[in-house]
Amino acid sequence: MTSEPDQVAYVAAIEEVLASSGSDEASVQIVAVASAGATRSTLLVDIVQGDVVLEAVAQLRTIESTAVLADAATEAALLTLAAEAAVPAARLIAAGYAEPIGAEVLIASRIPGETIPRRVLRMLESVDGSAKRLTAQCGDALARLHAMALGSQGPGLAALGTPQHPGAYLDLLEESLDQLGHPYPVFRYGLRYLRTILPQEQAEVSLIHGDFRNGNLIVDDNGLAAVLDWELAHRGDPMEDLAWLCLRFWRFGNDDLPVGGFGLLEDLKAAYEGAGGRWRQDAFDWWTMARTIWWGQGLAAQAKRFTDGESNSIVHAASGRRVVELEYDLLTLIGEHRGIGEHSGF
Amino acid sequence: MIDLPKGGDLLRAMAEALTTDVVPNTTDQAQYTSRIVANLCLVVAREFDVDAADDHLRLELLRDFLPEHSGDLAQMTGWLDSLIAVNALDDDRALHQLLMRDVEHRLAIGRPNYS
Numbered sequence: 001m002t003s004e005p006d007q008v009a010y011v012a013a014i015e016e017v018l019a020s021s022g023s024d025e026a027s028v029q030i031v032a033v034a035s036a037g038a039t040r041s042t043l044l045v046d047i048v049q050g051d052v053v054l055e056a057v058a059q060l061r062t063i064e065s066t067a068v069l070a071d072a073a074t075e076a077a078l079l080t081l082a083a084e085a086a087v088p089a090a091r092l093i094a095a096g097y098a099e100p101i102g103a104e105v106l107i108a109s110r111i112p113g114e115t116i117p118r119r120v121l122r123m124l125e126s127v128d129g130s131a132k133r134l135t136a137q138c139g140d141a142l143a144r145l146h147a148m149a150l151g152s153q154g155p156g157l158a159a160l161g162t163p164q165h166p167g168a169y170l171d172l173l174e175e176s177l178d179q180l181g182h183p184y185p186v187f188r189y190g191l192r193y194l195r196t197i198l199p200q201e202q203a204e205v206s207l208i209h210g211d212f213r214n215g216n217l218i219v220d221d222n223g224l225a226a227v228l229d230w231e232l233a234h235r236g237d238p239m240e241d242l243a244w245l246c247l248r249f250w251r252f253g254n255d256d257l258p259v260g261g262f263g264l265l266e267d268l269k270a271a272y273e274g275a276g277g278r279w280r281q282d283a284f285d286w287w288t289m290a291r292t293i294w295w296g297q298g299l300a301a302q303a304k305r306f307t308d309g310e311s312n313s314i315v316h317a318a319s320g321r322r323v324v325e326l327e328y329d330l331l332t333l334i335g336e337h338r339g340i341g342e343h344s345g346f
Numbered sequence: 347m348i349d350l351p352k353g354g355d356l357l358r359a360m361a362e363a364l365t366t367d368v369v370p371n372t373t374d375q376a377q378y379t380s381r382i383v384a385n386l387c388l389v390v391a392r393e394f395d396v397d398a399a400d401d402h403l404r405l406e407l408l409r410d411f412l413p414e415h416s417g418d419l420a421q422m423t424g425w426l427d428s429l430i431a432v433n434a435l436d437d438d439r440a441l442h443q444l445l446m447r448d449v450e451h452r453l454a455i456g457r458p459n460y461s
Binding site for chain 1 (some may be wrong): 375379382383385386389423424426427428430431433439441442445449450452453457460
Protein backbone atom coordinates (compact mmCIF):
# COMPACT_ATOMS: atom_id res chain seq x y z
CA MET A 1 0.00 0.00 0.00
CA THR A 2 1.24 3.44 -0.78
CA SER A 3 1.41 5.92 2.07
CA GLU A 4 -1.06 8.77 2.35
CA PRO A 5 1.44 11.44 1.24
CA ASP A 6 2.19 9.26 -1.81
CA GLN A 7 -1.49 9.08 -2.65
CA VAL A 8 -1.88 12.83 -2.47
CA ALA A 9 1.07 13.25 -4.82
CA TYR A 10 -0.28 10.56 -7.15
CA VAL A 11 -3.68 12.23 -7.37
CA ALA A 12 -1.98 15.53 -8.22
CA ALA A 13 0.15 13.82 -10.86
CA ILE A 14 -2.84 12.12 -12.50
CA GLU A 15 -4.81 15.38 -12.48
CA GLU A 16 -1.83 17.17 -14.04
CA VAL A 17 -1.62 14.64 -16.89
CA LEU A 18 -5.39 14.82 -17.41
CA ALA A 19 -5.20 18.62 -17.51
CA SER A 20 -2.40 18.54 -20.06
CA SER A 21 -4.63 16.40 -22.29
CA GLY A 22 -7.48 18.89 -22.06
CA SER A 23 -9.44 17.58 -19.06
CA ASP A 24 -8.53 20.41 -16.73
CA GLU A 25 -11.79 20.26 -14.79
CA ALA A 26 -11.30 16.64 -13.79
CA SER A 27 -10.72 15.61 -10.21
CA VAL A 28 -9.38 12.19 -9.27
CA GLN A 29 -10.22 9.84 -6.43
CA ILE A 30 -8.17 6.72 -5.74
CA VAL A 31 -10.52 3.75 -5.36
CA ALA A 32 -7.87 1.10 -4.71
CA VAL A 33 -4.17 0.44 -5.06
CA ALA A 34 -3.87 -2.63 -7.27
CA SER A 35 -0.11 -2.80 -6.84
CA ALA A 36 2.58 -0.54 -5.44
CA GLY A 37 6.28 -0.96 -6.02
CA ALA A 38 9.46 1.03 -5.96
CA THR A 39 9.36 1.75 -9.68
CA ARG A 40 5.76 1.19 -10.60
CA SER A 41 2.28 1.55 -9.11
CA THR A 42 -1.13 0.71 -10.51
CA LEU A 43 -4.12 2.56 -9.11
CA LEU A 44 -7.83 2.14 -9.70
CA VAL A 45 -9.22 5.66 -9.89
CA ASP A 46 -12.46 7.49 -10.50
CA ILE A 47 -12.18 10.57 -12.68
CA VAL A 48 -14.93 13.00 -11.80
CA GLN A 49 -15.98 15.67 -14.30
CA GLY A 50 -19.13 17.41 -13.16
CA ASP A 51 -21.79 14.73 -12.82
CA VAL A 52 -19.83 12.21 -14.84
CA VAL A 53 -17.64 9.60 -13.16
CA LEU A 54 -15.21 7.75 -15.38
CA GLU A 55 -13.77 4.52 -14.01
CA ALA A 56 -10.09 4.27 -14.93
CA VAL A 57 -6.75 2.64 -14.21
CA ALA A 58 -3.66 4.79 -13.76
CA GLN A 59 -0.17 3.38 -14.04
CA LEU A 60 2.71 5.41 -12.67
CA ARG A 61 6.23 4.42 -13.62
CA THR A 62 9.59 5.84 -12.77
CA ILE A 63 12.29 6.23 -15.40
CA GLU A 64 14.05 3.10 -14.05
CA SER A 65 11.13 0.93 -15.13
CA THR A 66 10.91 2.46 -18.60
CA ALA A 67 14.53 1.52 -19.22
CA VAL A 68 13.32 -2.05 -19.79
CA LEU A 69 9.61 -1.56 -20.46
CA ALA A 70 7.77 0.52 -23.02
CA ASP A 71 7.29 4.11 -21.92
CA ALA A 72 3.87 5.67 -21.44
CA ALA A 73 3.89 7.37 -24.84
CA THR A 74 4.62 4.06 -26.57
CA GLU A 75 1.97 2.21 -24.63
CA ALA A 76 -0.50 4.99 -25.37
CA ALA A 77 0.24 4.67 -29.09
CA LEU A 78 -0.22 0.90 -28.85
CA LEU A 79 -3.62 1.23 -27.17
CA THR A 80 -4.73 3.60 -29.92
CA LEU A 81 -3.56 1.20 -32.61
CA ALA A 82 -5.22 -1.73 -30.86
CA ALA A 83 -8.53 0.13 -30.82
CA GLU A 84 -8.22 0.89 -34.55
CA ALA A 85 -7.60 -2.78 -35.31
CA ALA A 86 -10.44 -3.96 -33.05
CA VAL A 87 -8.06 -5.80 -30.73
CA PRO A 88 -9.79 -5.81 -27.32
CA ALA A 89 -7.90 -3.40 -25.08
CA ALA A 90 -8.50 -0.61 -22.60
CA ARG A 91 -9.32 2.79 -24.08
CA LEU A 92 -6.59 5.38 -23.72
CA ILE A 93 -7.64 8.41 -21.67
CA ALA A 94 -4.37 10.27 -21.25
CA ALA A 95 -0.63 9.76 -20.96
CA GLY A 96 2.24 12.00 -20.00
CA TYR A 97 5.08 12.81 -17.65
CA ALA A 98 4.33 14.16 -14.19
CA GLU A 99 7.28 16.30 -13.17
CA PRO A 100 6.50 16.59 -9.42
CA ILE A 101 6.76 12.84 -8.81
CA GLY A 102 9.22 12.11 -11.61
CA ALA A 103 7.01 9.44 -13.14
CA GLU A 104 5.27 8.65 -16.38
CA VAL A 105 1.53 8.29 -16.07
CA LEU A 106 -0.74 6.25 -18.32
CA ILE A 107 -4.49 6.52 -17.74
CA ALA A 108 -6.85 4.10 -19.46
CA SER A 109 -10.43 2.96 -19.05
CA ARG A 110 -11.19 0.35 -16.40
CA ILE A 111 -12.72 -2.74 -17.90
CA PRO A 112 -14.75 -5.06 -15.68
CA GLY A 113 -13.98 -8.75 -15.73
CA GLU A 114 -11.70 -11.40 -14.28
CA THR A 115 -7.91 -11.47 -14.68
CA ILE A 116 -6.72 -13.86 -11.98
CA PRO A 117 -5.75 -16.97 -13.95
CA ARG A 118 -7.21 -19.69 -11.73
CA ARG A 119 -10.48 -17.78 -11.41
CA VAL A 120 -10.56 -17.38 -15.18
CA LEU A 121 -10.12 -21.13 -15.55
CA ARG A 122 -12.91 -21.80 -13.05
CA MET A 123 -15.21 -19.37 -14.88
CA LEU A 124 -14.53 -21.12 -18.17
CA GLU A 125 -15.08 -24.57 -16.69
CA SER A 126 -18.50 -23.54 -15.46
CA VAL A 127 -19.90 -22.54 -18.86
CA ASP A 128 -19.92 -24.99 -21.77
CA GLY A 129 -18.19 -23.68 -24.86
CA SER A 130 -16.71 -20.62 -23.18
CA ALA A 131 -13.15 -21.97 -23.16
CA LYS A 132 -13.27 -22.80 -26.86
CA ARG A 133 -14.70 -19.35 -27.55
CA LEU A 134 -11.93 -17.63 -25.57
CA THR A 135 -9.32 -19.68 -27.42
CA ALA A 136 -10.77 -18.55 -30.73
CA GLN A 137 -10.93 -14.93 -29.54
CA CYS A 138 -7.24 -15.10 -28.59
CA GLY A 139 -6.33 -16.44 -32.03
CA ASP A 140 -8.43 -13.76 -33.70
CA ALA A 141 -7.00 -10.95 -31.54
CA LEU A 142 -3.43 -12.05 -32.17
CA ALA A 143 -3.99 -12.27 -35.92
CA ARG A 144 -5.41 -8.73 -35.93
CA LEU A 145 -2.55 -7.49 -33.78
CA HIS A 146 0.09 -9.08 -35.99
CA ALA A 147 -1.53 -7.75 -39.15
CA MET A 148 -1.95 -4.18 -37.96
CA ALA A 149 1.67 -3.51 -37.20
CA LEU A 150 2.89 -3.70 -40.74
CA GLY A 151 3.76 -0.25 -41.92
CA SER A 152 2.51 1.38 -38.73
CA GLN A 153 5.03 4.02 -37.81
CA GLY A 154 2.82 6.27 -35.74
CA PRO A 155 4.12 8.55 -33.04
CA GLY A 156 5.46 6.67 -30.06
CA LEU A 157 6.31 3.51 -31.97
CA ALA A 158 9.94 4.35 -32.68
CA ALA A 159 10.84 3.11 -29.20
CA LEU A 160 9.73 -0.40 -30.14
CA GLY A 161 13.09 -0.89 -31.81
CA THR A 162 14.05 -3.11 -34.68
CA PRO A 163 13.26 -6.81 -34.85
CA GLN A 164 15.97 -9.30 -33.99
CA HIS A 165 17.02 -12.26 -36.04
CA PRO A 166 16.56 -15.45 -33.97
CA GLY A 167 20.33 -15.85 -33.80
CA ALA A 168 20.67 -12.37 -32.33
CA TYR A 169 17.90 -13.17 -29.85
CA LEU A 170 19.95 -16.17 -28.70
CA ASP A 171 23.04 -13.96 -28.36
CA LEU A 172 21.09 -11.70 -26.01
CA LEU A 173 19.85 -14.67 -24.00
CA GLU A 174 23.41 -15.98 -23.73
CA GLU A 175 24.59 -12.58 -22.56
CA SER A 176 21.86 -12.49 -19.88
CA LEU A 177 22.76 -16.03 -18.85
CA ASP A 178 26.37 -15.00 -18.32
CA GLN A 179 25.24 -12.18 -16.06
CA LEU A 180 23.31 -14.42 -13.67
CA GLY A 181 26.46 -15.24 -11.74
CA HIS A 182 25.44 -18.87 -11.31
CA PRO A 183 25.72 -21.71 -13.83
CA TYR A 184 22.53 -22.92 -15.50
CA PRO A 185 23.74 -25.74 -17.78
CA VAL A 186 20.20 -26.63 -18.88
CA PHE A 187 19.65 -23.18 -20.37
CA ARG A 188 23.13 -23.28 -21.91
CA TYR A 189 22.26 -26.63 -23.48
CA GLY A 190 18.94 -25.22 -24.73
CA LEU A 191 20.62 -22.22 -26.34
CA ARG A 192 23.08 -24.51 -28.07
CA TYR A 193 20.26 -26.68 -29.38
CA LEU A 194 18.20 -23.72 -30.60
CA ARG A 195 21.14 -22.52 -32.70
CA THR A 196 20.92 -25.77 -34.65
CA ILE A 197 17.21 -25.47 -35.46
CA LEU A 198 16.68 -21.83 -36.37
CA PRO A 199 13.30 -21.28 -38.11
CA GLN A 200 13.60 -21.98 -41.84
CA GLU A 201 11.74 -18.98 -43.04
CA GLN A 202 12.24 -15.33 -42.17
CA ALA A 203 9.21 -14.06 -40.26
CA GLU A 204 7.14 -11.18 -41.52
CA VAL A 205 7.88 -8.46 -39.02
CA SER A 206 4.85 -7.71 -36.88
CA LEU A 207 3.92 -5.92 -33.73
CA ILE A 208 4.30 -8.41 -30.90
CA HIS A 209 2.43 -7.90 -27.66
CA GLY A 210 5.19 -9.67 -25.75
CA ASP A 211 3.13 -10.80 -22.76
CA PHE A 212 -0.14 -12.13 -24.23
CA ARG A 213 -1.06 -14.90 -21.77
CA ASN A 214 -3.52 -16.05 -19.14
CA GLY A 215 -3.11 -13.42 -16.42
CA ASN A 216 -3.01 -10.50 -18.82
CA LEU A 217 -6.46 -11.15 -20.27
CA ILE A 218 -9.64 -9.61 -18.87
CA VAL A 219 -12.36 -12.19 -19.28
CA ASP A 220 -16.08 -11.58 -18.81
CA ASP A 221 -19.29 -13.42 -19.73
CA ASN A 222 -18.66 -12.70 -23.40
CA GLY A 223 -15.10 -13.97 -23.32
CA LEU A 224 -12.09 -11.77 -24.07
CA ALA A 225 -12.89 -8.24 -22.89
CA ALA A 226 -9.39 -6.79 -23.08
CA VAL A 227 -5.71 -7.57 -23.36
CA LEU A 228 -3.59 -5.92 -20.65
CA ASP A 229 0.04 -4.96 -20.14
CA TRP A 230 1.39 -3.77 -23.47
CA GLU A 231 4.67 -2.68 -21.96
CA LEU A 232 6.71 -5.56 -23.42
CA ALA A 233 5.49 -4.91 -26.97
CA HIS A 234 8.11 -4.95 -29.71
CA ARG A 235 8.58 -5.78 -33.36
CA GLY A 236 9.28 -9.39 -34.18
CA ASP A 237 8.08 -12.82 -35.23
CA PRO A 238 4.32 -13.39 -34.65
CA MET A 239 4.99 -16.95 -33.53
CA GLU A 240 6.66 -15.53 -30.41
CA ASP A 241 3.29 -14.33 -29.11
CA LEU A 242 1.52 -17.60 -29.93
CA ALA A 243 4.24 -19.67 -28.29
CA TRP A 244 4.22 -17.52 -25.15
CA LEU A 245 0.45 -17.93 -24.76
CA CYS A 246 0.98 -21.70 -24.81
CA LEU A 247 3.92 -21.98 -22.41
CA ARG A 248 3.28 -24.57 -19.75
CA PHE A 249 4.00 -22.01 -17.05
CA TRP A 250 0.83 -20.09 -18.02
CA ARG A 251 -1.48 -23.12 -17.92
CA PHE A 252 -1.75 -22.99 -14.14
CA GLY A 253 -1.90 -26.74 -13.71
CA ASN A 254 -4.21 -27.46 -16.66
CA ASP A 255 -1.36 -28.98 -18.61
CA ASP A 256 -3.55 -30.85 -21.10
CA LEU A 257 -4.87 -27.57 -22.45
CA PRO A 258 -1.88 -25.84 -24.05
CA VAL A 259 -3.57 -22.50 -24.72
CA GLY A 260 -3.41 -20.77 -21.35
CA GLY A 261 -4.74 -23.86 -19.57
CA PHE A 262 -8.12 -23.46 -21.26
CA GLY A 263 -7.81 -24.24 -24.96
CA LEU A 264 -6.57 -26.63 -27.60
CA LEU A 265 -3.77 -25.76 -29.98
CA GLU A 266 -5.80 -26.74 -33.04
CA ASP A 267 -8.55 -24.28 -32.04
CA LEU A 268 -6.04 -21.47 -31.58
CA LYS A 269 -4.39 -22.28 -34.89
CA ALA A 270 -7.73 -22.42 -36.74
CA ALA A 271 -8.83 -19.07 -35.33
CA TYR A 272 -5.47 -17.46 -36.04
CA GLU A 273 -5.43 -18.68 -39.63
CA GLY A 274 -9.12 -17.91 -40.04
CA ALA A 275 -8.38 -14.28 -39.18
CA GLY A 276 -5.57 -14.10 -41.72
CA GLY A 277 -2.57 -15.14 -39.62
CA ARG A 278 0.04 -17.52 -40.96
CA TRP A 279 1.01 -20.36 -38.63
CA ARG A 280 4.61 -21.62 -38.94
CA GLN A 281 5.01 -24.74 -36.86
CA ASP A 282 8.81 -24.81 -36.83
CA ALA A 283 8.90 -21.22 -35.62
CA PHE A 284 6.20 -21.94 -33.04
CA ASP A 285 8.29 -24.83 -31.65
CA TRP A 286 11.43 -22.73 -31.69
CA TRP A 287 9.84 -19.82 -29.89
CA THR A 288 8.27 -22.14 -27.32
CA MET A 289 11.74 -23.32 -26.34
CA ALA A 290 13.31 -19.86 -26.65
CA ARG A 291 10.66 -18.23 -24.47
CA THR A 292 10.95 -21.06 -21.93
CA ILE A 293 14.63 -20.15 -21.60
CA TRP A 294 13.83 -16.42 -21.52
CA TRP A 295 11.37 -16.85 -18.68
CA GLY A 296 13.58 -19.29 -16.78
CA GLN A 297 16.39 -16.78 -16.93
CA GLY A 298 13.94 -14.03 -15.99
CA LEU A 299 12.99 -15.88 -12.82
CA ALA A 300 16.65 -16.55 -12.06
CA ALA A 301 17.36 -12.83 -12.49
CA GLN A 302 14.57 -11.97 -10.05
CA ALA A 303 16.09 -14.36 -7.51
CA LYS A 304 19.50 -12.78 -8.09
CA ARG A 305 18.07 -9.37 -7.21
CA PHE A 306 16.95 -10.89 -3.91
CA THR A 307 20.23 -12.65 -3.15
CA ASP A 308 22.22 -9.55 -4.15
CA GLY A 309 20.19 -7.47 -1.70
CA GLU A 310 18.63 -5.28 -4.39
CA SER A 311 15.14 -6.48 -3.53
CA ASN A 312 13.47 -7.83 -0.42
CA SER A 313 10.43 -9.05 -2.34
CA ILE A 314 9.21 -12.49 -1.28
CA VAL A 315 7.98 -12.95 -4.86
CA HIS A 316 11.52 -12.46 -6.16
CA ALA A 317 12.86 -14.87 -3.56
CA ALA A 318 10.27 -17.49 -4.51
CA SER A 319 11.03 -17.07 -8.21
CA GLY A 320 14.40 -18.73 -7.75
CA ARG A 321 12.74 -21.96 -6.71
CA ARG A 322 10.58 -22.05 -9.83
CA VAL A 323 13.48 -21.95 -12.29
CA VAL A 324 13.76 -25.72 -12.13
CA GLU A 325 10.23 -26.06 -13.58
CA LEU A 326 11.33 -24.16 -16.68
CA GLU A 327 14.47 -26.30 -16.90
CA TYR A 328 12.33 -29.42 -16.81
CA ASP A 329 9.95 -28.02 -19.44
CA LEU A 330 12.85 -27.09 -21.70
CA LEU A 331 14.48 -30.52 -21.47
CA THR A 332 11.13 -32.18 -22.16
CA LEU A 333 10.50 -29.95 -25.19
CA ILE A 334 13.98 -30.63 -26.56
CA GLY A 335 13.63 -34.34 -25.88
CA GLU A 336 10.34 -34.49 -27.76
CA HIS A 337 11.65 -32.34 -30.59
CA ARG A 338 14.66 -34.59 -31.02
CA GLY A 339 12.74 -37.79 -30.41
CA ILE A 340 14.79 -38.68 -27.35
CA GLY A 341 12.35 -37.60 -24.66
CA GLU A 342 11.62 -39.86 -21.75
CA HIS A 343 8.54 -37.85 -20.84
CA SER A 344 5.56 -36.69 -22.75
CA GLY A 345 3.75 -34.55 -20.24
CA PHE A 346 2.84 -31.69 -22.55
CA MET B 347 19.99 -33.40 21.79
CA ILE B 348 17.42 -32.05 19.34
CA ASP B 349 14.40 -30.02 20.34
CA LEU B 350 11.12 -31.24 18.93
CA PRO B 351 9.28 -30.73 16.70
CA LYS B 352 12.01 -30.75 14.08
CA GLY B 353 12.52 -27.84 11.71
CA GLY B 354 10.76 -29.54 8.82
CA ASP B 355 7.71 -30.31 10.94
CA LEU B 356 7.57 -26.73 12.19
CA LEU B 357 7.67 -25.44 8.64
CA ARG B 358 4.84 -27.77 7.59
CA ALA B 359 2.80 -26.53 10.55
CA MET B 360 3.52 -22.95 9.53
CA ALA B 361 2.37 -23.68 5.98
CA GLU B 362 -0.80 -25.29 7.28
CA ALA B 363 -1.55 -22.33 9.57
CA LEU B 364 -1.06 -19.89 6.73
CA THR B 365 -3.21 -21.90 4.33
CA THR B 366 -6.04 -22.57 6.76
CA ASP B 367 -6.10 -19.45 8.91
CA VAL B 368 -4.49 -16.61 7.01
CA VAL B 369 -5.29 -17.17 3.31
CA PRO B 370 -9.09 -17.38 3.74
CA ASN B 371 -9.09 -14.24 5.88
CA THR B 372 -7.07 -12.04 3.57
CA THR B 373 -7.60 -10.65 0.08
CA ASP B 374 -5.65 -9.40 -2.90
CA GLN B 375 -1.93 -8.81 -2.32
CA ALA B 376 -1.93 -10.07 1.28
CA GLN B 377 -3.60 -13.32 0.24
CA TYR B 378 -1.19 -13.76 -2.67
CA THR B 379 1.80 -13.18 -0.39
CA SER B 380 0.42 -15.61 2.21
CA ARG B 381 0.13 -18.32 -0.42
CA ILE B 382 3.70 -17.72 -1.57
CA VAL B 383 5.03 -17.86 1.98
CA ALA B 384 3.07 -21.07 2.71
CA ASN B 385 4.52 -22.64 -0.43
CA LEU B 386 8.05 -21.55 0.48
CA CYS B 387 7.63 -23.12 3.93
CA LEU B 388 6.85 -26.42 2.22
CA VAL B 389 9.83 -26.06 -0.12
CA VAL B 390 12.17 -25.49 2.81
CA ALA B 391 10.57 -28.36 4.74
CA ARG B 392 11.31 -30.70 1.84
CA GLU B 393 14.85 -29.36 1.74
CA PHE B 394 15.17 -30.34 5.40
CA ASP B 395 13.95 -33.83 4.51
CA VAL B 396 16.46 -34.35 1.74
CA ASP B 397 19.73 -35.14 3.39
CA ALA B 398 23.24 -34.62 2.14
CA ALA B 399 23.08 -38.00 0.39
CA ASP B 400 20.99 -36.47 -2.34
CA ASP B 401 23.56 -33.79 -3.08
CA HIS B 402 26.19 -36.49 -3.03
CA LEU B 403 24.21 -38.45 -5.61
CA ARG B 404 24.00 -35.40 -7.87
CA LEU B 405 27.73 -34.86 -7.46
CA GLU B 406 28.45 -38.48 -8.33
CA LEU B 407 26.41 -38.18 -11.52
CA LEU B 408 28.47 -35.17 -12.55
CA ARG B 409 31.77 -36.83 -11.65
CA ASP B 410 30.84 -39.91 -13.68
CA PHE B 411 29.98 -37.72 -16.63
CA LEU B 412 33.06 -35.51 -16.35
CA PRO B 413 35.76 -37.89 -15.05
CA GLU B 414 38.57 -35.50 -15.95
CA HIS B 415 37.19 -32.75 -13.73
CA SER B 416 36.92 -32.42 -9.99
CA GLY B 417 35.30 -30.18 -7.42
CA ASP B 418 32.23 -29.84 -5.28
CA LEU B 419 28.68 -29.72 -6.63
CA ALA B 420 28.81 -26.02 -7.52
CA GLN B 421 32.21 -26.35 -9.18
CA MET B 422 31.20 -29.42 -11.18
CA THR B 423 28.02 -27.66 -12.31
CA GLY B 424 30.18 -24.76 -13.43
CA TRP B 425 32.44 -27.14 -15.36
CA LEU B 426 29.46 -28.69 -17.08
CA ASP B 427 28.09 -25.27 -18.00
CA SER B 428 31.36 -24.08 -19.50
CA LEU B 429 31.89 -27.31 -21.46
CA ILE B 430 28.42 -27.02 -22.97
CA ALA B 431 29.15 -23.38 -23.85
CA VAL B 432 32.16 -24.34 -25.95
CA ASN B 433 30.45 -27.36 -27.50
CA ALA B 434 32.96 -29.73 -25.95
CA LEU B 435 30.58 -32.56 -25.08
CA ASP B 436 29.95 -35.10 -27.81
CA ASP B 437 27.35 -37.47 -26.41
CA ASP B 438 24.27 -35.33 -26.64
CA ARG B 439 21.84 -38.01 -25.58
CA ALA B 440 23.87 -38.75 -22.45
CA LEU B 441 24.09 -35.04 -21.70
CA HIS B 442 20.33 -34.64 -22.03
CA GLN B 443 19.85 -37.60 -19.71
CA LEU B 444 22.28 -36.23 -17.12
CA LEU B 445 20.62 -32.81 -17.12
CA MET B 446 17.18 -34.37 -16.75
CA ARG B 447 18.28 -36.52 -13.82
CA ASP B 448 19.74 -33.52 -12.06
CA VAL B 449 16.57 -31.51 -12.68
CA GLU B 450 14.43 -34.33 -11.33
CA HIS B 451 16.44 -34.36 -8.10
CA ARG B 452 15.85 -30.63 -7.68
CA LEU B 453 12.18 -30.90 -8.60
CA ALA B 454 11.72 -33.35 -5.75
CA ILE B 455 12.29 -30.35 -3.49
CA GLY B 456 10.86 -27.48 -5.48
CA ARG B 457 7.78 -29.11 -6.99
CA PRO B 458 7.48 -32.85 -6.26
CA ASN B 459 4.47 -33.58 -8.49
CA TYR B 460 5.74 -31.75 -11.52
CA SER B 461 6.15 -34.13 -14.46
